[in-house]
Amino acid sequence: MKQISITTQFTSFENVQELPNEIQDLMAQAIEVRKNAYAPYSNFRVGVAILLDNGKTVLGSNQENAAYPSGLCAERVAIFYAGAVYPDAKILKMAITAASDTNQTKAPIPPCGSCRQSIAEYEIRQKTPIEIYFMGEIGSIYKSESLKNLLPFMFDKKFL
Ligand code: THU
Numbered sequence: 001m002k003q004i005s006i007t008t009q010f011t012s013f014e015n016v017q018e019l020p021n022e023i024q025d026l027m028a029q030a031i032e033v034r035k036n037a038y039a040p041y042s043n044f045r046v047g048v049a050i051l052l053d054n055g056k057t058v059l060g061s062n063q064e065n066a067a068y069p070s071g072l073c074a075e076r077v078a079i080f081y082a083g084a085v086y087p088d089a090k091i092l093k094m095a096i097t098a099a100s101d102t103n104q105t106k107a108p109i110p111p112c113g114s115c116r117q118s119i120a121e122y123e124i125r126q127k128t129p130i131e132i133y134f135m136g137e138i139g140s141i142y143k144s145e146s147l148k149n150l151l152p153f154m155f156d157k158k159f160l
Pocket of ligand 1: 039042044045046061062063064071072073074075110111112115
């Protein structure tokens, strides 16, 4: 018997002003598009901005449904849009922000498990890491150099 451990790494920024300018701009777009979330059931709004290697920025917000599972998270709205419209572009960076209508979120809010799996598919497909920054409404921002830190021991096509 032996123990196996996996270490993952994040960088923490105290606030938006501490981010590199390019990321401040990306996060500002995520914050802006968060307003477009259709979240009448959870009152929890998520905004995402993705920077592609063709210079385009793609945005997404969560879209809910009265049949709850039919709704979709902001990360997948954005990443599927990128895949649909710019199938040959690589995803370089992703900025995520989440805010509740009922209380102020201060902790960095990471993408859910299903979104991590979806982002993993794109990272594996493009063979280059996706930088991911995530925050709540205010407070610190966490940065991951790759989706791998958020989903260690991931399932991917090599197992099929
Ligand atoms: N949500 C996202 O958009 N991204 C996540 O990673 C977690 C959750 C959305 C889904 C739902 O509309 C609301 O937040 C509450 O779960």
